[in-house]
Amino acid sequence: MVEVEALEHGFGLRPVLDLPSWRVGTGEHCLVVGPSGSGKSTLLHLLAGVAAPRAGTVRVAGQDLAALTPSARDRFRGRTVGLLLQTFHLLDTLNVFDNVRLARRLAGLPEDRARCREVLEALGVAEVARARPSTLSHGQAQRVALARAVVNRPPVILADEPTSSLDDESCERVAALIEAEAARHGATLVVATHDSRLHGRFERRLVLDAGGPAA
Amino acid sequence: MNALALGLRAIARRPLPAVLTVLLLTLGIAMVITLLLFQRELEDRLGRDARGIDLVVGAKGSGLQLVLSSVFHIDVPTGNVGLAELRAIARHPMTAGVIPLSLGDAYRGFRIVGTSHDYVRHYSGELAEGRLWERSMEAVAGARAARGAGLRAGDSFVGSHGLEGESGFHHGDHPYRVVGVLKGTGTVLDRLILVDSASVWEVHAVHGASGTAPAGSGLQAGRSVGSGAGAGDTGRGRHDDPPGGAEPAGGSQAGGADEGAGRHGLPSGDAEVTAMLVRYRTPLAAITLPRAINSGTALQAASPAQEIARLFHLVGTGLDAFRAFAGVLIAASALSLFISLWHAMHEQRYDLAVMRTLGASRGRILRFVLAQGAALGAAGAVLGTALGHGVGWLVREWLERSRSLSMGGLGWAPEEGIVLAGAVLIALAASAVPAVRAYRLDVAAVLSERR
Numbered sequence: 001m002v003e004v005e006a007l008e009h010g011f012g013l014r015p016v017l018d019l020p021s022w023r024v025g026t027g028e029h030c031l032v033v034g035p036s037g038s039g040k041s042t043l044l045h046l047l048a049g050v051a052a053p054r055a056g057t058v059r060v061a062g063q064d065l066a067a068l069t070p071s072a073r074d075r076f077r078g079r080t081v082g083l084l085l086q087t088f089h090l091l092d093t094l095n096v097f098d099n100v101r102l103a104r105r106l107a108g109l110p111e112d113r114a115r116c117r118e119v120l121e122a123l124g125v126a127e128v129a130r131a132r133p134s135t136l137s138h139g140q141a142q143r144v145a146l147a148r149a150v151v152n153r154p155p156v157i158l159a160d161e162p163t164s165s166l167d168d169e170s171c172e173r174v175a176a177l178i179e180a181e182a183a184r185h186g187a188t189l190v191v192a193t194h195d196s197r198l199h200g201r202f203e204r205r206l207v208l209d210a211g212g213p214a215a
Numbered sequence: 216m217n218a219l220a221l222g223l224r225a226i227a228r229r230p231l232p233a234v235l236t237v238l239l240l241t242l243g244i245a246m247v248i249t250l251l252l253f254q255r256e257l258e259d260r261l262g263r264d265a266r267g268i269d270l271v272v273g274a275k276g277s278g279l280q281l282v283l284s285s286v287f288h289i290d291v292p293t294g295n296v297g298l299a300e301l302r303a304i305a306r307h308p309m310t311a312g313v314i315p316l317s318l319g320d321a322y323r324g325f326r327i328v329g330t331s332h333d334y335v336r337h338y339s340g341e342l343a344e345g346r347l348w349e350r351s352m353e354a355v356a357g358a359r360a361a362r363g364a365g366l367r368a369g370d371s372f373v374g375s376h377g378l379e380g381e382s383g384f385h386h387g388d389h390p391y392r393v394v395g396v397l398k399g400t401g402t403v404l405d406r407l408i409l410v411d412s413a414s415v416w417e418v419h420a421v422h423g424a425s426g427t428a429p430a431g432s433g434l435q436a437g438r439s440v441g442s443g444a445g446a447g448d449t450g451r452g453r454h455d456d457p458p459g460g461a462e463p464a465g466g467s468q469a470g471g472a473d474e475g476a477g478r479h480g481l482p483s484g485d486a487e488v489t490a491m492l493v494r495y496r497t498p499l500a501a502i503t504l505p506r507a508i509n510s511g512t513a514l515q516a517a518s519p520a521q522e523i524a525r526l527f528h529l530v531g532t533g534l535d536a537f538r539a540f541a542g543v544l545i546a547a548s549a550l551s552l553f554i555s556l557w558h559a560m561h562e563q564r565y566d567l568a569v570m571r572t573l574g575a576s577r578g579r580i581l582r583f584v585l586a587q588g589a590a591l592g593a594a595g596a597v598l599g600t601a602l603g604h605g606v607g608w609l610v611r612e613w614l615e616r617s618r619s620l621s622m623g624g625l626g627w628a629p630e631e632g633i634v635l636a637g638a639v640l641i642a643l644a645a646s647a648v649p650a651v652r653a654y655r656l657d658v659a660a661v662l663s664e665r666r
Binding site for chain 2: 041045074078091093102
């Protein structure tokens with residue numbers, strides 16, 4: 001579950017997000033849509049706790065992020081939030097398996113190599129476990145990034161523009177994959193995108209326009 | 216997968232700046248370690264060789280030269296002095312003991328030193344084989360001299376003029392017979408060939424008669440103090456059998472080692488020796504005796520302790536220059552490390568941001584960057600130490616071959632630990648600013664950038 005109340009955020013004097021109230025329940029999937037600069041990514045960053053709001057409350061899995069110390073917030077994020085970024089951001093100094101393993105390590109969880117293998121197999125990239133991310137195809141890299149996001153079985157999955165650079169077929173496949181992984185763990189899923197191809201897939205939608213909910 | 220492991224992988228991704236940084240640090244540390252080892256070894260070795268020798272008395276000239284030639288055997292002597300003059304010092308109430316030294320010849324680069332058994336006892340020499348000399352033309356080789364010159368008990372050899380070995384005239388008609396070989400002592404004794412003083416007089420006696428002896432290269436009966444101004448000269452002179460066979464013209468002491476020696480440790484007669492090592496009976500002697508000798512006689516007295524201190528003062532300037540250069544290298548390596556990590560943090564900002572999204576705390580990111588600096592610093596320190604010891608080993612081998620000052624094992628010096636820790640600390644200090652930059656990374660801003 002994610003929930004925000006009276007959320008305000010901005011850069012300097014420029015407000016970028018003003019969201020009076022919004023909630024996505026446990027296991028629900030929600031699409032956040034809007035044009036570039038509407039505050040979609042900012043909302044995800046606030047939900048992930050990598051940025052602090054100027055005002056308002058952010059609750060993730062029932063936890064008020066502002067109530068946590070910075071290090072506790074980092075640990076909480078590692079265990080509770082799976083973040084899927086548009087450009088994957090896989091660490092090229094590590095191979096695929098270690099990229100996934102790193103997510104458990106940095107969250108302070110046991111390494112559990114079996115779990116890492118399991119999630120790579122489930123997403124069909126076990127055969128490239130020893131490969132460097134730079135050698136992967138776009139689709140493989142996206143699956144590895146998803147594996148890294150879900151390896152800790154997070155109750156909340158946040159995805160930022162996961163399909164924007166994909167063709168229709170790949171877009172369909174990736175969206176289905178993300179939804180399936182979220183459903184497998186009963187996770188709350190929030191996908192921020194301006195990709196209109198995804199609009200019909202999600203039961204709930206938040207439309208942002210210039211930092212606030214569209215009328 | 217801890218911060219160090221991640222740091223090492225990050226370093227491996229940009230090897231060139233890492234190699235340059237480590238190379239600079241390695242050179243700086245190697246220079247520091249080499250200087251450290253040699254200064255320590257030199258002080259230790261010179262201190263060991265000079266231990267128990269309070270004063271050296273010889274011909275007028277440079278005090279440092281007198282000490283270097285007579286205590287450490289690494290310079291030419293200042294000349295010769297008559298036993299009659301030395302005897303007065305030996306009998307002085309403040310003198311506890313004396314050891315005569317007669318230089319001038321060498322064999323295969325190892326000096327032949329005419330002396331008394333007291334010289335062997337002074338350095339706690341022990342026989343590895345054979346016995347000490349008992350009569351003229353018997354020789355005992357120090358451990359290194361025996362090894363280097365291939366001498367064993369029972370062998371014969373012929374000395375040659377001069378202290379450098381092969382350049383002088385060979386005393387073909389006066390062969391020495393090796394009667395003993397000493398065990399290693401870790402002192403100057405190891406690289407000397409010891410004979411009775413009378414043997415040296417015997418070999419050089421004819422020069423006194425003919426007047427063609429290279430001054431200072433041999434010892435002549437009846438010559439006056441300081442007559443050997445060119446001591447150590449490698450000039451040619453012919454040594455024929457002395458009149459009267461083995462009997463040195465200088466006295467009756469040729470019958471055997473220490474035979475006929477006076478009660479103060481000097482041979483009787485009025486022959487010449489190169490120098491005399493003196494041990495004080497009382498500390499007060501350090502104040503009065505050198506002054507009395509230097510101002511009241513034609514002799515020169517030099518304190519090994521003072522001359523070594525003067526030597527280190529002279530050498531110290533050069534060592535300081537090397538230390539300063541080493542400091543510049545280490546500072547350059549720290550700067551290189553700083554620049555390298557600063558750029559690396561910019562290049563790795565996406566990785567750092569992703570690590571933060573995966574749950575890494577700011578502290579963990581800080582440790583990740585510091586670990587990279589510490590790893591490079593440790594690599595430079597370890598490689599520098601190894602290189603420093605390698606250079607030390609090479610120089611020691613060179614000194615061994617040159618038969619000059621010998622060095623010990625050049626093993627681990629306690630100060631090296633401080634140098635190693637210092638190198639890592641410098642690396643950590645150089646990493647601190649990039650680490651703080653990474654610590655303060657704005658994750659949301661980096662994730663919003665377009666790659």
